[in-house]
Amino acid sequence: MAKYIEIANQLRSDISQHKFSQDQPFPDQLDLANRFSTSRMTVQKSLNILRAEGLIYSRQGSGTFISKNADLIVQSDFGVDQYVGTSTLLGDRHQIESQVIKFEIRYPNDSEQIALRLNDKELIYDIIRQRVVDKEPYALEYSKMPVKVIPGLDDKVLHASIYGYIQNDLKLKIGSAFRKISADKANSNDEKYLKCGPMDPVLEVTQTVFLNTGIPFEFSST
Amino acid sequence: MAKYIEIANQLRSDISQHKFSQDQPFPDQLDLANRFSTSRMTVQKSLNILRAEGLIYSRQGSGTFISKNADLIVQSDFGVDQYVGTSTLLGDRHQIESQVIKFEIRYPNDSEQIALRLNDKELIYDIIRQRVVDKEPYALEYSKMPVKVIPGLDDKVLHASIYGYIQNDLKLKIGSAFRKISADKANSNDEKYLKCGPMDPVLEVTQTVFLNTGIPFEFSST
DNA sequence: AAGTGGTCTAGACCACGGC
DNA sequence: CCGTGGTCTAGACCACTTG
Numbered sequence: 001m002a003k004y005i006e007i008a009n010q011l012r013s014d015i016s017q018h019k020f021s022q023d024q025p026f027p028d029q030l031d032l033a034n035r036f037s038t039s040r041m042t043v044q045k046s047l048n049i050l051r052a053e054g055l056i057y058s059r060q061g062s063g064t065f066i067s068k069n070a071d072l073i074v075q076s077d078f079g080v081d082q083y084v085g086t087s088t089l090l091g092d093r094h095q096i097e098s099q100v101i102k103f104e105i106r107y108p109n110d111s112e113q114i115a116l117r118l119n120d121k122e123l124i125y126d127i128i129r130q131r132v133v134d135k136e137p138y139a140l141e142y143s144k145m146p147v148k149v150i151p152g153l154d155d156k157v158l159h160a161s162i163y164g165y166i167q168n169d170l171k172l173k174i175g176s177a178f179r180k181i182s183a184d185k186a187n188s189n190d191e192k193y194l195k196c197g198p199m200d201p202v203l204e205v206t207q208t209v210f211l212n213t214g215i216p217f218e219f220s221s222t
Numbered sequence: 223m224a225k226y227i228e229i230a231n232q233l234r235s236d237i238s239q240h241k242f243s244q245d246q247p248f249p250d251q252l253d254l255a256n257r258f259s260t261s262r263m264t265v266q267k268s269l270n271i272l273r274a275e276g277l278i279y280s281r282q283g284s285g286t287f288i289s290k291n292a293d294l295i296v297q298s299d300f301g302v303d304q305y306v307g308t309s310t311l312l313g314d315r316h317q318i319e320s321q322v323i324k325f326e327i328r329y330p331n332d333s334e335q336i337a338l339r340l341n342d343k344e345l346i347y348d349i350i351r352q353r354v355v356d357k358e359p360y361a362l363e364y365s366k367m368p369v370k371v372i373p374g375l376d377d378k379v380l381h382a383s384i385y386g387y388i389q390n391d392l393k394l395k396i397g398s399a400f401r402k403i404s405a406d407k408a409n410s411n412d413e414k415y416l417k418c419g420p421m422d423p424v425l426e427v428t429q430t431v432f433l434n435t436g437i438p439f440e441f442s443s444t
Numbered sequence: 445a446a447g448t449g450g451t452c453t454a455g456a457c458c459a460c461g462g463c
Numbered sequence: 464c465c466g467t468g469g470t471c472t473a474g475a476c477c478a479c480t481t482g
Contacts (some may be wrong), residue, residue, distance in 0.1 A: 041472070042471060063449075263454090285467060340478060
């Protein structure tokens with residue numbers, strides 16, 4: 001693994017455990033470079049990752065600081081699996097499982113064709129999974145993916161990690177994602193699988209994820 | 223302006239005008255470094271920008287290529303104004319105006335409080351603007367922003383660029399944004415202001431934008 | 445003036461893909 | 464094997480904030 005990613009992982013973990021933020025704002029770049037026995041450029045690449053994740057921000061001439069919502073952001077790392085290597089950390093401390101509730105292959109409807117740029121003859125997977133963290137139901141994940149882009153998806157993969165399969169077995173790379181986050185009331189499925197009441201608030205994340213070739217491959221709602 | 227941003231702007235402009243993509247995939251990094259009289263590291267920072275924008279992608283050992291949806295992405299640079307300096311280019315070739323349809327200051331409702339992390343006593347701007355490009359109505363923009371984060375917004379600013387005001391006058395920096403893009407049917411406002419029929423499809427972009435301090439400052443739908 | 449982040453350089457080595 | 468992108472270095476100078 002590249003050094004700058006490992007440093008980012010280490011710092012992210014430290015932030016989530018509140019190892020700084022108490023006393024000083026954040027160690028400066030020269031300090032970090034010494035501490036990790038590396039150059040300042042490499043430290044900056046690490047900080048760029050955390051900055052892109054919204055965990056920290058920097059002001060020229062002043063310093064680097066931890067965002068107020070750092071806690072919120074670290075916590076909301078579901079659905080993306082080991083997208084940028086994030087859950088390698090989470091994986092150490094938490095047990096993540098998936099329960100497959102629905103797995104169909106069918107033709108896409110109009111809005112699915114638009115979202116995934118398909119025609120009506122191109123099959124999609126229609127998947128609903130229950131995500132279980134530390135034996136507690138955590139999230140419901142509705143995914144639609146084109147069969148032609150992600151061939152060979154099966155029950156075995158679904159119980160583990162779709163993203164792991166895409167990146168490790170198919171050797172495809174994730175490009176970008178459009179996300180929308182909102183809060184809503186629980187629906188009947190939420191009540192059934194997430195142990196919550198009919199009016200409990202539920203956090204909803206809708207995203208379209210693209211491969212680095214620009215092909216959209218997932219439209220999901222969590 | 224930093225050299226790597228200027229190079230990114232130049233390359234983005236070249237891509238949008240189809241100056242490569244015909245013959246060779248994309249000039250390699252050493253070629254670009256020579257062409258712009260700079261180092262490879264700097265070229266890579268430029269490419270990182272275009273890669274984050276989804277315009278290009280790179281494969282180790284193979285080369286760098288232009289995304290298939292590069293055209294779509296370059297085209298869909300509305301709403302974000304000169305966010306990363308993008309519309310400095312568009313500004314040269316197109317005339318962009320804003321017509322203010324609604325401008326109110328009021329208390330936020332429940333969902334607005336959640337989206338912008340406010341309590342019910344903190345005022346928000348409620349703005350609807352019609353965006354006009356080259357004298358043609360182009361988009362309707364519904365924005366909600368907290369008054370306490372963006373003080374002093376007035377009619378004059380609204381007709382120009384809110385993002386320009388935030389970055390140039392208030393000296394604030396944009397952090398990250400969550401976006402959702404979907405297609406929908408035109409509603410009555412769309413018909414009235416965008417010259418379209420009741421069943422015409424409309425592209426909808428919903429986003430929450432954060433300052434680099436992690437404070438959310440805009441919830442908008444375009 | 446000192447300390448910080450932002451940028452930039454001119455090289456180096458590695459990993460990977462294609463010939 | 465060679466060409467490509469990915470990473471990394473050890474310094475340098477600048478821009479900005481703060482005391």
